[in-house]
Amino acid sequence: MDPDTEVESIFRHENGEEEKKKWTRPPSSYGSMKSDSDHTMEDVEEGKEEGVAVTFHPPLPVVQPDVLINDGTRMQMIRPDSPETYYTMNTQHTKQAGGLVIDTRSSDLGDVPENDLEDADEPLLADSPEPPMPVEPEETTSENSQPGTLHPEQDLPHIFKSIQNVLTSLPCIDLLTFKTWFYQYERDLSQKQAMEGDLLDFVDMILEKLGQDRSLSHTIQTLKSIGKIEEADTLRIMCKRALVRFQLQQELSRKYKYIHEGVVQAGKQNLFESIYVEPQISTCGYGGVDPSHEFRPRPPTHLKVPSPHTFVGLNDLLRLQKEDGQPARTVVTTGFAGMGMSVSKAKFCLNWAEMRANKDLQFVFKLSFRNFWTLRQNESHIAKTMSIMDVLEYYYPECKDMKYLEDEDCKFVIVMDSLDCYREPLDWLNAPVINDNVTKATPGVLVVNIVRGTVLRGARVWILGRRTAISQIPTQFIDVFTEIQGFSDTMKDEYLTKRYEDAALAAKIVAHYKLLPSLVILTRQPFVCWMVATMFKRSFKYRGYGENPPRLTPFYINVLVVQMNRRLEFYYGKTENELKWSPEDKHVATKIGKMAFKMLEKDISVFCEEDVKEYGVSFKEVTLLSGLCTELPSSDVKRFCFIHFSMQEFMAAVYVFTMFREESKNVLESMLLPRTKFFASKDQTRSVAGVVQSALTRTLSSPLGHYDMFLRFLCGLLAPDCHDNQLAGFLFRYHMPKVGGLDETQRLLQQAIKTAEVKNRDRVGNLKECLREMTQTDE
Numbered sequence: 001m002d003p004d005t006e007v008e009s010i011f012r013h014e015n016g017e018e019e020k021k022k023w024t025r026p027p028s029s030y031g032s033m034k035s036d037s038d039h040t041m042e043d044v045e046e047g048k049e050e051g052v053a054v055t056f057h058p059p060l061p062v063v064q065p066d067v068l069i070n071d072g073t074r075m076q077m078i079r080p081d082s083p084e085t086y087y088t089m090n091t092q093h094t095k096q097a098g099g100l101v102i103d104t105r106s107s108d109l110g111d112v113p114e115n116d117l118e119d120a121d122e123p124l125l126a127d128s129p130e131p132p133m134p135v136e137p138e139e140t141t142s143e144n145s146q147p148g149t150l151h152p153e154q155d156l157p158h159i160f161k162s163i164q165n166v167l168t169s170l171p172c173i174d175l176l177t178f179k180t181w182f183y184q185y186e187r188d189l190s191q192k193q194a195m196e197g198d199l200l201d202f203v204d205m206i207l208e209k210l211g212q213d214r215s216l217s218h219t220i221q222t223l224k225s226i227g228k229i230e231e232a233d234t235l236r237i238m239c240k241r242a243l244v245r246f247q248l249q250q251e252l253s254r255k256y257k258y259i260h261e262g263v264v265q266a267g268k269q270n271l272f273e274s275i276y277v278e279p280q281i282s283t284c285g286y287g288g289v290d291p292s293h294e295f296r297p298r299p300p301t302h303l304k305v306p307s308p309h310t311f312v313g314l315n316d317l318l319r320l321q322k323e324d325g326q327p328a329r330t331v332v333t334t335g336f337a338g339m340g341m342s343v344s345k346a347k348f349c350l351n352w353a354e355m356r357a358n359k360d361l362q363f364v365f366k367l368s369f370r371n372f373w374t375l376r377q378n379e380s381h382i383a384k385t386m387s388i389m390d391v392l393e394y395y396y397p398e399c400k401d402m403k404y405l406e407d408e409d410c411k412f413v414i415v416m417d418s419l420d421c422y423r424e425p426l427d428w429l430n431a432p433v434i435n436d437n438v439t440k441a442t443p444g445v446l447v448v449n450i451v452r453g454t455v456l457r458g459a460r461v462w463i464l465g466r467r468t469a470i471s472q473i474p475t476q477f478i479d480v481f482t483e484i485q486g487f488s489d490t491m492k493d494e495y496l497t498k499r500y501e502d503a504a505l506a507a508k509i510v511a512h513y514k515l516l517p518s519l520v521i522l523t524r525q526p527f528v529c530w531m532v533a534t535m536f537k538r539s540f541k542y543r544g545y546g547e548n549p550p551r552l553t554p555f556y557i558n559v560l561v562v563q564m565n566r567r568l569e570f571y572y573g574k575t576e577n578e579l580k581w582s583p584e585d586k587h588v589a590t591k592i593g594k595m596a597f598k599m600l601e602k603d604i605s606v607f608c609e610e611d612v613k614e615y616g617v618s619f620k621e622v623t624l625l626s627g628l629c630t631e632l633p634s635s636d637v638k639r640f641c642f643i644h645f646s647m648q649e650f651m652a653a654v655y656v657f658t659m660f661r662e663e664s665k666n667v668l669e670s671m672l673l674p675r676t677k678f679f680a681s682k683d684q685t686r687s688v689a690g691v692v693q694s695a696l697t698r699t700l701s702s703p704l705g706h707y708d709m710f711l712r713f714l715c716g717l718l719a720p721d722c723h724d725n726q727l728a729g730f731l732f733r734y735h736m737p738k739v740g741g742l743d744e745t746q747r748l749l750q751q752a753i754k755t756a757e758v759k760n761r762d763r764v765g766n767l768k769e770c771l772r773e774m775t776q777t778d779e
Contacts (some may be wrong), residue, residue: 146315146316146357146358147355147356147357147358147359148357148358148359148360148361149359149360150359150360151241151360151362151409151411153239153241153242154241154242154245154362156207156212158239158242159207159212159215159216159239159242160203160204160207162235162238162239163203163207163215163216163219163235164199164200164203165238166219166223166231166234166235166238167199167202167203167219168199169231170228170231174226174228175199177226178222178223178226178228179194179195179202180194181222181225181226182194182206182218182219182222185218185222186210186218188209188210189206189209189210193205193209206218206219212242212246213242213246213249213250216235216239216242216243216246217243217246219235220232220235220236223235240402241362241404243398244363244398244399244402245362245363247396247398248353248363248364248365248396248398249352249353249354249355250353252349252350252352252353252364252366253350253353253354255346255349256272256346256347256349256350256353257271257272257350258270258271258272259271259272259275259276259343259346261530261534270499272346272347272350274498274499275495275498275499276343276347277487277491277494277495277498277526278313278314278344278347278491279339279340279344279484279485279486279487279491279526280311280484280485280486280487280488280491281311281312281313281314281317281333281344281482281483281484281485282306282310282311282312282482282483282485283306283310283311283312283320283480283481283482284304284306284307284310284483285334285467285481285482285483285633286303286304286305286306286483286632286633287303287304287467287483287630287631287632287633287641288334288335288336288339288467288483288484288485288486288630289303289336289630289632289641289643289644290303290305290486290521290524290644291303291305291645292521293521293645293646293705293709294517294518294521294646294709295704295705295708295709295766296645296705299605299645300603300604300605300606300645301604301605301606301641303632303641306483306485311485312482314344314347314348314351315348315351315356315357315358317331317333317348317462317480317482318331318358318361318413318460318462320479320480320482321480322479322480327460328460328479328480329453329459329460329461329479330451330453330460330461330463330477330478330479330480331460331461331462331463331479331480331482332463332464332465332470332473332478332480332481332482333462333463333464333482333483333484334464334465334466334467334470334481334482334483334484335466335467335483335484335485335486336466336467336627336629336630336643337466337527337563337566337627337628337643338525338526338527338528338559338563338627338643339484339485339486339525339526339527340484340486340526340527341417341464341465341484342417343526344464344484345366345415345417345462345464348415348462349364349366349415352364358413360411361411361412361413361460362410362411362412363412363413364412364413364415365392365395365396365399365412365413365414365415366415366417367391367392367395367414367415367416368415368416368417368418368421369416369417369418369419369420369421369422369447369465370418370421370422371391371395372391372422372443372444372446372447373421373422373423373443375391375394375443376424376442376443376444384442384443385440385441385442386440386441386443386446387437387438387439387440387441387446388434388437388446388449388450388455388456389402389405389437389438390440391443391446405437405456405458405459406437406457406458407458408458410458411458411460412458412459412460413459413460413461413462414450414456414459414460414461414462415462415464416447416450416461416462416463416464417463417464417465418464418465418570419463419464419465419466419469419470419473420465420466420468420469420571420624420625421570421571422444422447422469423571424444425472426444426447426448426472427444427448428448428451428472428473428474428477429474431444431445431448431449432445433449433452433454434446434449434454434455435454435455436455437455437456451463451473451477452477453477466624466630466631467483467630467631468623468624468630468631468640469624471631471638485524486524486525486526487523487524487525487526487529488524489520492520492523492524492529493510495526495529495533496509496510496513496529496532496533497510499533500537505537505540508536508540508546509532509533509536509537509540512536512546512549512550513532513536513550515549515550516549516550516552518552518646518709519532519550519552519555521644521646522555522559522644522646525643527559527562528555528559531555531558531559531562532555535554535555535558536550548772548776549772551716551719551772551773551776552712552713552716552769552773553650553712553713553716553717553719553722553773554716554721554722554726556646556647556650556713557722557726557727558726559647560589560628560650560651560654561726561727561730563626563627563628564581564585564588564589564626564627564730565579566627567625567626567627568585571625580729580730581729581730581731586730586731587617588617588618588621588622588626589654589731590654590655590658590731591615591616591617591622592617592622592626592628592629592651593651593652593653593654593655593656593658594615594655595607595611595612595614595615595617595622596642596648596649596651596652596655597651597652597655597656597667598615599648599652600648600649600652600706600707600710603706605641605642605645605648606632606639606640606641607639607640607641608637608638608639608640609638622640623640627643628642628643628647628651629641629642629643630642630643646709649709649710649713650709650713652710652713653710653713653714653716653717654713654717654731655667656668656691656695656714657691657714657717657718657723658731660688660691661723661732661736661739662732666690666691666694668691668694668695668698669690669694687741687744688718688739688740688741688742688744688745689741689744689745689748691714692711692714692715692718692745692748692749693748695707695710695711695714696711696748696749696752699711699763700752700756700760700763704762704763708763708766711766711770712766712769712770712773713773715745715749715770715771715773715774716770716773716774718739718742718745718774719773719774719775719776719777720738720739720742721777723738723739724736724738724739742774745774746771746774746775749767749770749771749774750771752767753767753768753771
């Protein structure tokens, strides 16, 4: 007798042909599932009385038989050749307490524990035709651990059972019709795959090959196609939570899988994961301004920097706790323009959509403040008075009749970004209180009640916005305050290296940008890091580029132009073709520069609202919309500063140069400073060389670092590439006469370098940089 037959004979009863047919089961990926029998171990005892051998020692390993489960013996055998899935990885995982599982792959049935063989009083296996529950890992995980645990109604077992139960109710002919329609519209399935095996095999196979979302949605659609509307609605209701989650995940994945950087162009996009580097996020909000400077040991006003132990991961932001240890409901994340708030929001949503983190969040809804502002601007009465459920259904039609958002076990997130895009002040203290999700109100009232926590009570709320906008929210409504700090030095190199497949080019770019200490400091902002990568990649295409260090002024000009253009796009609704600065836009930039220059003269770096009003420019334009300034934390009077002290020095230089080019004024001229012999008359001081001479005089007569970077930026703006190319069409009109007298200015700087080598050796390096900024043309 061959080993297969011998194993079969051990467990078989001689009950005739009918018992044999009942015992035989076709091959299935669920061959190792629980038996359908209700018998007990009495049959095993009967086998012993009849003298059937219980153990044997075959000479070779036993080959697994096709038949797996004996109704009489209640013993179950493992089939290693069957396709295993999440459910059928190992029968041992699914046996109940006291159940016996015999592995026929063993060469000796003596491997079975004696206690299991002797215990004949308890049933060996449960009687259930349904797939077993997934095996839980042995190690216990805390509630806040990543990636989280799915809600039972969104997990695979529920989806499997729901599809199985609905398809089981179909008559055989309808089930055959269903399979025929199903595989015809799925390129990944063949007729043979759809028709072979039993129902469990079919459900197992489609889940494995198509995935949960595609299997579920296609099953519902196919049921409708064959006229089984009632069964389709039943399955849709049973898996409502899972369907909504799948639709939200698909939408977020489609939206954020690719990232468009800078000016959006068709075909110009990158895979998000290929370039993303997570910035540092701190739970201490000190303003996010880097105090480092190329010359100054510290800026005029002391700035705090958070310590590394306050940093938190992006995926863990909504797992933070309040001071009393309770989970935080409302988390605020802020940062100034260019620090990566939009990218961080996209990455958080993408991680959830791709099941990499926060799987315990059943839903993630993105309701931007821009969405609420759009509703407010809508002329229709319906849009102006809506309930929060109406708003959700308006932007997410699949969320209709989602009453379980009010359930205690419904854990979901509302992502509310771009608070600065809501252009009207919100009445946080006097807005009507709404205590349910169906009361209609204006968009502003809905926003206030979401943050208060009186609507969507079970939601976690993540609010993002610039510091000046965030500061209007009363502190009692904020559980956790976080701030994006940007890139560390290691992150900068990782970002610049990750973008390019050409390792040699990446190494060149990293080495090249490090030749400028001020640029290294400024690349703490991810936006500037992207700018460095883009500009240097384009520049290195030219032969001979890289022999000289890069110039600093072009980068700062790009920061100014991009931030002012984003102001026009985000806050004024301008399109790409409309990004031309009006006289009002030029006025804003010039007045910001004037304020920066006056602050530089006073050697201060912090200003308040009263200081802005002195220069005849809107306080909101300067502190919020321009993207050049940010708010500092303060317990009394609100204080503001530029996003970096070097940006203040650059804007001061822009103001001085603009006044010279537009109005032929030398604002540096002062009766307190004597004219040098190089310039005999007052008219000569109004030439470009006269402006530079005045700046030199101020720089060399002041402590190191006071005017040094200002002088470098001023000389950089004199380069034709900067003022006649980069700023043309923005701060200056096209075809404006170029600045003359640069040869004379060059001789002046050369003379200053020679003099400094004798009297001011600590200024020689910066003076050489000033000359290079003005004369170098390789970019």
